[in-house]
Amino acid sequence: MKAADKAKHRTDMISSALRSAILERVLMPGMKLPEDSLGERFGVSRTLIRQSLERLAAEGLIELRRNKGAMVAKPSLEEARDLFELRTQIEDLVISRVIKNMSPEILGELEAHLAKEVEAENASEPISIRLATEFHILLARLSGSPVLLRYVEEIGYRCGLTLSLYARPHSTDCGIQEHRQIIDALAKGDEDTARKLMRHHLTAVADRALFTTEEGGPLLYLDALEPYARKVRDGGA
Amino acid sequence: MKAADKAKHRTDMISSALRSAILERVLMPGMKLPEDSLGERFGVSRTLIRQSLERLAAEGLIELRRNKGAMVAKPSLEEARDLFELRTQIEDLVISRVIKNMSPEILGELEAHLAKEVEAENASEPISIRLATEFHILLARLSGSPVLLRYVEEIGYRCGLTLSLYARPHSTDCGIQEHRQIIDALAKGDEDTARKLMRHHLTAVADRALFTTEEGGPLLYLDALEPYARKVRDGGA
DNA sequence: GTATAAAGGATTGTATGCAATTTCGCCACA
DNA sequence: TGTGGCGAAATTGCATACAATCCTTTATAC
Structure with missing residues (x-):
C-alpha cells in the first residue's frame, strides 16, 4: 500500500473541477455539458464524466434531462x-x-x-x-x-x-x-x-441578491475549462 | 412521443426498489451489495446498478468503499x-x-x-x-x-x-x-x-430508538429482493 | 503448528461499441 | 417566404470487454 491511501480518485477530481468551474462562473447557468467534449477535455472516457454529472445533478448544481444531456442548473x-x-x-x-x-x-x-x-x-x-x-x-x-x-x-x-x-x-x-x-x-x-x-x-x-440581472442568452461551450482539466489529467498524485 | 413522457426510467426504478428494500429491512445494514448479483436479479447490466448504487450512496443509504463495493449503511x-x-x-x-x-x-x-x-x-x-x-x-x-x-x-x-x-x-x-x-x-x-x-x-x-439492539453479525446476500426486482424487469409501463 | 507468501478466483474500475433518441439541416411544397 | 417533414449527424443510454484491485486459499518455510 502506498503512503497516501486517501488519493481521491478521478471521478471525485472531475466533480470537484466542474463544481469549482460552476461556482466561479466559468461554466455559467444554462450551459450545455456534452459528455464527449468533457471527456476529451479531461482525458477520460464518457463513463467517468457521466458519473461526475450524475453526482453534480444529485447536488443540484446541474440539471439532467433524459436523452438531452446535462446543463448547468438555473435555479429560480x-x-x-x-x-x-x-x-x-x-x-x-x-x-x-x-x-x-x-x-x-x-x-x-x-x-x-x-x-x-x-x-x-x-x-x-x-x-x-x-x-x-x-x-x-x-x-x-x-x-x-x-x-x-x-x-x-x-x-x-x-x-x-x-x-x-x-x-x-x-x-x-x-x-x-x-x-x-x-x-x-x-x-x-x-x-x-x-x-x-x-x-x-x-x-x-x-x-442583496435580488438584482435579477437576467443576463444574456443560453450559452454554449468553453475552452476555459483547461486549467481545471489540467489537474485531473496530470493525475491526482 | 407516447402519452406519458414522464416514464421514470430503469435507474430510477432500481434505486426506488433498493431504497424500499432497505427501508423495509429486506436489505439490512451491513449487507454487501455486489453489482453482478444485483444486475442479474434486476435483469440489467452492472452499468445501471452502479448508477443506482451511486445515487443511494449520495443519499446516505449505502456506503461505497473504493474497490470494495457497496453495503447498506450502518449509521452510528x-x-x-x-x-x-x-x-x-x-x-x-x-x-x-x-x-x-x-x-x-x-x-x-x-x-x-x-x-x-x-x-x-x-x-x-x-x-x-x-x-x-x-x-x-x-x-x-x-x-x-x-x-x-x-x-x-x-x-x-x-x-x-x-x-x-x-x-x-x-x-x-x-x-x-x-x-x-x-x-x-x-x-x-x-x-x-x-x-x-x-x-x-x-x-x-x-x-424511542435508543434501544441499541446490536443485532447479529455482518450479513450476506438475499433472494428476498425478488418482489422488488420483478417490477423493474417487467418494465415500468 | 503458525506464519508468511504466492497464485488463483472474485469483484470493482474504466474504456469502448452498438442501439436508441434527439437535433439540425435540407428540400419540397403551399 | 414560411412551414412541414424527411434524413443524416450528433448525443445519450446501455451492455460488454478488459484492466486493476482485493480477497481467499494453498503451499512452503521456520
Whole structure:
C-alpha cells in the first residue's frame, strides 16, 4: 500500500473541477455539458464524466434531462429563497455545535480563514463568493458533525450558484465584516448573538441578491475549462 | 412521443426498489451489495446498478468503499441523533409553509394518509415506519417547495434507516396519535402549536430508538429482493 | 503448528461499441 | 417566404470487454 491511501480518485477530481468551474462562473447557468467534449477535455472516457454529472445533478448544481444531456442548473428566485431559508435553519445548529466545541485551535482556524478573505478582498479577486461559502463550510466542519457538514456543503454550493446567477459583482463585500462579528460572538461563547448574527448575515446576503440581472442568452461551450482539466489529467498524485 | 413522457426510467426504478428494500429491512445494514448479483436479479447490466448504487450512496443509504463495493449503511447513534435534530429544523419550515398553503384539499390529503396509517396499524403490518416517513414527506410536498421536499425526503429516509437499525418493533405505534394532533393544529392554523407538536413528535421518535439492539453479525446476500426486482424487469409501463 | 507468501478466483474500475433518441439541416411544397 | 417533414449527424443510454484491485486459499518455510 502506498503512503497516501486517501488519493481521491478521478471521478471525485472531475466533480470537484466542474463544481469549482460552476461556482466561479466559468461554466455559467444554462450551459450545455456534452459528455464527449468533457471527456476529451479531461482525458477520460464518457463513463467517468457521466458519473461526475450524475453526482453534480444529485447536488443540484446541474440539471439532467433524459436523452438531452446535462446543463448547468438555473435555479429560480423562489428556489434561491428556499435554499437560503433552509440554510439559515441548518446553520443554527452549526452555531450551537461550534460553540460547544469552542477552543483556541478552532478560533485560530476561523481567524485564518477570515484573513484569507480579507486578503482576497484587498486583491479584489473575483473568488470572494467561493471564499465566503467556504467560511460557512469551515464552520460546519468545526461543528464536528459529518451530517451537518454534508448538508451545509451542498446547500452552500447551491446558494453560491444562485448568487453567481443573480447577484451583481461585489455584492458580497460587506459580508466579511459580518463574518468577523460572528467569529467574535463565537469566541465569547455568546450563542444567542451568534445565531442572530448568522441569521441576519444570511438574509442580508440573500437580499442583496435580488438584482435579477437576467443576463444574456443560453450559452454554449468553453475552452476555459483547461486549467481545471489540467489537474485531473496530470493525475491526482 | 407516447402519452406519458414522464416514464421514470430503469435507474430510477432500481434505486426506488433498493431504497424500499432497505427501508423495509429486506436489505439490512451491513449487507454487501455486489453489482453482478444485483444486475442479474434486476435483469440489467452492472452499468445501471452502479448508477443506482451511486445515487443511494449520495443519499446516505449505502456506503461505497473504493474497490470494495457497496453495503447498506450502518449509521452510528451520533449520526442518527444529528439527522433527527436536523430534520426538526427543516420540518419547522415545512410547518410554516403548509400553514400558509392550508386548504380543504390539503387537509383531505393529510386525512387520507392518516387513514392509511391507521389501517396499516390495525392490520399490524410491519410497514409502519415507511408510512410514518411518508407522512412527513407528504407534508413536505404540500409545502410547495421542491427544495424542502428534496431534503425532507432524503433525511427522512436516512432517519428511517436508523430506526430500522436501532428501534425495536412497534415503537412507532403511538406516532399515529401525534400525527393526528399535528394535522389538527395545522387545520386550525395554529402554527406555533403545530411546530411544537412536530418537534416533540420527532424527538419522541428519536428517543424511542435508543434501544441499541446490536443485532447479529455482518450479513450476506438475499433472494428476498425478488418482489422488488420483478417490477423493474417487467418494465415500468 | 503458525506464519508468511504466492497464485488463483472474485469483484470493482474504466474504456469502448452498438442501439436508441434527439437535433439540425435540407428540400419540397403551399 | 414560411412551414412541414424527411434524413443524416450528433448525443445519450446501455451492455460488454478488459484492466486493476482485493480477497481467499494453498503451499512452503521456520
